[in-house]
Amino acid sequence: MTEAVTALPAFPFRVRTPGEALDEYSKLRAEAAVTRVRLPGGHEGWLVLRHAEVRTVLTDLRFSKEAMTRPDAPRLIPVHRGSRSLVNLDPPDHTRLRKLASREFTQRRVETLRPRVEEITAGLVDSMLAAGTTADAVTALALPLPITVICELLGVEPAEQAQFRQWGDKVLTVGGPGADADAAREAAGALMGYLTGLIERKRARPGEDLLTRLLQAQEDGDSLDAEELRTLAMTILIAGYHTTVSAASHLLVHLLEDPARYQSLVDDPELIGTAVEEALRYSQVAGGFGSLRIALEDVELGGVTIRAGEPVIPLINSANRDESVFAEADEVRLDRTDNPHLAFGAGIHFCLGAALARLELRVLLETLVARRVPLALGTPVDELRWHLATAFPRPAELPIQW
């Protein structure tokens, strides 16, 4: 390795809290829109820090996700080689799969899930409140809510949900603390086997679930084959589970760290819609690791030339704090209406599950504030321990009290 390579800052940065990471991004963003870094494994690449340039990388097809699945490509999180997942495809394959999947995730379709999401959330909140006066909100709320919703979407039988969740947790802690690559591989294999069986069962006995509807989905005479459906189900689990856990945990941290902030929602639940968007903007939810792309040709961006073949990381969390786009970007403003945050990405890969994630986060807040319980953090925010070296940063635990 040359001296020039070792002199570059190493990304991901070594930080202990999301605030420290944001401070690093803020310093770099003040200097340049795009900066060069060294990635794990010695590759050099580009960090993109400002809103306009992050948006360009997310939307401009000269930056490819599919190229990231090549065996020698640099990566920040494991990518299943040869996987035909939506997240890792470029057009035209991406266009075809997305068209088949997207009608099940429209705002209208997702709203039909609201009564059941409300029921699941009420069950979790009421059991937590009934069990005492303190709880870990990660274990009691943030983890079980999204996985229960995903299990029901896919039609995983209640008796099989605990096992399904265990496999999901093993696959998704890769790169994080206590990660065990062998256990993750084994769990991914078990999940794929389980999904194959589940799809067969749905084919034989169609249900009321998303998997059945995707199995029946037709667009212009085209449909998903069993392998595509299995990969899509796996993608929904991977993209929809710990992202939402992370978002729900951050949402609660930022609302409860200031009791007046939480009280303002209890007093005026109309604020919940903008409060959820503000938490998505303000929090370090999607770490950006999963959004790495490879330039397919030389591209001028933010004053530098990105060469064909180079990795590019659009740092969504940095873009969401760009002072040139967001007034008082480092302040939480629950009533912020002009909020073009990029927490769900942009362009053709814009989060397929955004409407569902928003529904879950809104219902969680609606359910909590409706109980009118004076919730507060049980630990000062600067004493929280964080899982940061993962694609889905979140507090290890989130003690709350009432």
Ligand code: HEM
């Ligand atoms: C608050 C929670 C969530 C956040 C912050 C989030 C964030 C994102 C982001 C940033 C992307 C784009 C990645 C890129 O362009 O590189 C994405 C894509 C995606 N998300 Fe989400 N997501 C969340 C929840 C969900 C849920 C609940 C589901 C499904 C049930 C889901 C399914 C997907 C899928 C399938 C993609 C790939 C879309 C494509 O490539 O066309 N996500 N998400």
